[in-house]
Amino acid sequence: MDASDVIRTIDRILVEDFELDAEQVVPEASLREDLDLDSLDAVDLVVALEKAFGIRIDAKVVEKMQTVGDIHAYVRGVFESGEFPAAAPEPAREAGK
Amino acid sequence: MQRVVITGMGLVSCLGRDLDEVTGSLREARPGLVRSEERERLGFISPLTGALRDFDPARWLSRKERRSMGEPALYAGAAAVQALEHAGLARDALRGPDYGVIFGNDSACGAGYENAARTLRDGTTRNLGSKAVVECMNSSPSMNLSVLLGSQGACWTMSAGCASGAHSIGQAWALVATGQQQAVLCGGAQELHWAGMAGFDALGAFADPSLDPAEAVRPFSRDRTGLVPSGGAAALIVESLDHARRRGARVLAEVLAYAFSSDGSHVTAPSGEGAARCIREAVRRAGVGLDEIEYVNAHAAGTRIGDAAEGRAILEAFGGRSPPVSSTKALSGHECWMAGASEVAYTILMCRAGFLAANRNFTGPEEGLEALDVIATRRDTRARLVLSDSFGFGGTNSALVLRVPEDA
Numbered sequence: 215m216d217a218s219d220v221i222r223t224i225d226r227i228l229v230e231d232f233e234l235d236a237e238q239v240v241p242e243a244s245l246r247e248d249l250d251l252d253s254l255d256a257v258d259l260v261v262a263l264e265k266a267f268g269i270r271i272d273a274k275v276v277e278k279m280q281t282v283g284d285i286h287a288y289v290r291g292v293f294e295s296g297e298f299p300a301a302a303p304e305p306a307r308e309a310g311k
Numbered sequence: 312m313q314r315v316v317i318t319g320m321g322l323v324s325c326l327g328r329d330l331d332e333v334t335g336s337l338r339e340a341r342p343g344l345v346r347s348e349e350r351e352r353l354g355f356i357s358p359l360t361g362a363l364r365d366f367d368p369a370r371w372l373s374r375k376e377r378r379s380m381g382e383p384a385l386y387a388g389a390a391a392v393q394a395l396e397h398a399g400l401a402r403d404a405l406r407g408p409d410y411g412v413i414f415g416n417d418s419a420c421g422a423g424y425e426n427a428a429r430t431l432r433d434g435t436t437r438n439l440g441s442k443a444v445v446e447c448m449n450s451s452p453s454m455n456l457s458v459l460l461g462s463q464g465a466c467w468t469m470s471a472g473c474a475s476g477a478h479s480i481g482q483a484w485a486l487v488a489t490g491q492q493q494a495v496l497c498g499g500a501q502e503l504h505w506a507g508m509a510g511f512d513a514l515g516a517f518a519d520p521s522l523d524p525a526e527a528v529r530p531f532s533r534d535r536t537g538l539v540p541s542g543g544a545a546a547l548i549v550e551s552l553d554h555a556r557r558r559g560a561r562v563l564a565e566v567l568a569y570a571f572s573s574d575g576s577h578v579t580a581p582s583g584e585g586a587a588r589c590i591r592e593a594v595r596r597a598g599v600g601l602d603e604i605e606y607v608n609a610h611a612a613g614t615r616i617g618d619a620a621e622g623r624a625i626l627e628a629f630g631g632r633s634p635p636v637s638s639t640k641a642l643s644g645h646e647c648w649m650a651g652a653s654e655v656a657y658t659i660l661m662c663r664a665g666f667l668a669a670n671r672n673f674t675g676p677e678e679g680l681e682a683l684d685v686i687a688t689r690r691d692t693r694a695r696l697v698l699s700d701s702f703g704f705g706g707t708n709s710a711l712v713l714r715v716p717e718d719a
Binding site: 264 | 373
């Protein structure tokens with residue numbers, strides 16, 4: 215996954231999961247003031263990013279992010295470092311649904 | 312004491328997608344019940360259930376408003392927004408400490424099941440997301456509605472089994488009548504997720520699964536076999552008459568009295584004595600004569616024991632005579648936690664439209680209840696003074712007496 219794929223995926227998550235207009239989702243957009251995302255959204259963003267990229271994200275880092283660009287940079291940084299935090303575990307077993 | 316009125320209603324009901332459609336279903340005795348393939352697959356003894364058509368909460372609620380809502384809260388939120396519109400109130404009109412929310416709900420089993428299953432499947436809680444804690448809580452509807460409205464007064468859930476919705480109206484009435492709140496959004500919500508109904512099914516309380524869903528619920532009828540569970544939400548705006556007048560609101564009905572009682576005898580089997588005491592007390596508190604009540608919207612869900620106890624209670628409360636009685640559960644199924652609120656809404660819709668719905672599928676009374684005036688076919692009449700009763704597990708009883716104005 216190259217840098218542009220990472221950015222495209224993050225922007226798609228913000229548009230689809232958080233029902234934002236694509237025009238709003240620009241690197242300089244403030245998560246709180248411009249996109250009206252709050253601490254509960256941060257929890258859901260972590261879940262969505264972990265699922266999309268198969269990486270483990272520190273929720274405390276996401277809470278401190280200010281802009282869409284901060285998310286881009288963080289996820290790109292994780293990939294570029296080559297030191298992926300442990301991926302989210304695969305399904306352990308089927309619950310009896 | 313303040314006079315208390317209902318000025319707005321919103322429904323998420325298997326009987327229709329808006330108040331007009333619900334009124335039409337009541338008028339034509341058109342049930343909203345189906346046979347659920349999912350419940351058949353899951354091994355339900357009776358897979359019959361109420362079903363909502365085209366329910367899309369995004370029609371009324373933004374992502375952020377929906378974000379922390381599980382199934383009952385989504386129904387409640389959609390009903391609440393419609394109730395505000397019906398009452399002529401802006402979305403932020405109940406902002407402030409004079410306004411509150413008291414909503415009936417007694418389970419969030421679907422959310423509990425889904426989150427537990429996901430945790431087991433994934434081997435972690437990391438994937439549950441932000442809504443997991445709130446959506447599993449019984450008070451999810453009231454806490455979400457309070458945030459939705461910006462109300463800053465009462466904010467709690469009424470959990471009293473199948474009388475939850477009725478008691479929520481009663482408690483809203485009490486807070487408004489005593490001047491502690493100027494208006495309260497009240498009502499009831501009921502999940503349709505199978506997990507919320509599996510235990511009830513296991514009791515053998517549901518209707519004969521071989522029956523056509525439309526013929527399955529037979530309240531008060533000698534050949535009744537059980538109830539059909541249903542769900543959705545009913546929301547009502549209850550406010551003081553002064554408050555309604557100040558804002559020029561249309562009064563749909565006045566809540567003349569609310570009475571409650573409990574049986575104190577059995578967890579699931581009603582005594583009937585508590586219900587009779589409750590009905591009698593409600594009429595006494597309303598300050599009207601027993602013979603003035605023109606209609607009773609009965610709780611009767613179609614169960615052998617429950618309907619018989621209620622029939623006896625009505626006859627006892629009314630001194631051996633019977634006002635016209637019908638149970639709209641023949642059409643809606645048993646909307647459980649929401650039933651006491653939805654049935655007040657159904658009753659008001661019928662009174663305003665000039666008819667009393669048929670107690671569909673009534674083929675004749677059981678022995679000892681011949682004196683009960685069950686409305687077998689629709690009566691086109693303008694009832695004005697009506698009573699709605701609701702009963703719940705644990706023997707909790709509620710009765711509300713309403714007056715629907717002549718000009719309504």
